[in-house]
Amino acid sequence: MFFLEFLFDSILEGWLHLMGxxxxxxxxxxxxxxxxxxxxxxxxxxxxxxFLFGVFVVAVADVPLKDFWIPIFVPxxxxxxxxxxxxxxxxxxxxKNRGNQxxxx
Numbered sequence: 001m002f003f004l005e006f007l008f009d010s011i012l013e014g015w016l017h018l019m020g021x022x023x024x025x026x027x028x029x030x031x032x033x034x035x036x037x038x039x040x041x042x043x044x045x046x047x048x049x050x051f052l053f054g055v056f057v058v059a060v061a062d063v064p065l066k067d068f069w070i071p072i073f074v075p076x077x078x079x080x081x082x083x084x085x086x087x088x089x090x091x092x093x094x095x096k097n098r099g100n101q102x103x104x105x
Contacts, residue, residue, distance in 0.1 A: 012048070019044040019079060021086025025093055044079070051075040 023037050054071030057063055065072070 015048070015079070016041060016044055018083045018086065021090055022082055023086075024089055026097075044082070047075040047079050051079070 020037060020040055023033060023040055025033075028036065050071050054068055054075070058065055058068050058072065
């Protein structure tokens with residue numbers, strides 16, 4: 001049981017970390033970045049809750065997936081798009097940092 005809990009917590013923590021990448025590292029005051037990070041984490045937690053609730057209902061109840069696809073696939077799609085956008089933000093900010101370092105040297 002401990003192994004499953006550890007595995008689930010690790011996956012959930014990693015997923016939330018990836019979803020938080022959408023907050024840019026620079027160009028924000030630390031207070032604004034912190035508040036934006038909290039907002040993103042709350043939004044991400046709500047999406048994960050709705051997704052897990054949908055999966056749980058389909059797994060436990062006699063509800064067919066075609067009747068309950070919105071609470072499963074819409075949050076999953078939003079989460080995937082958020083992670084892709086976060087990866088793009090990280091790549092863009094690192095390219096800009098690398099460009100600024102060569103200009104300063």
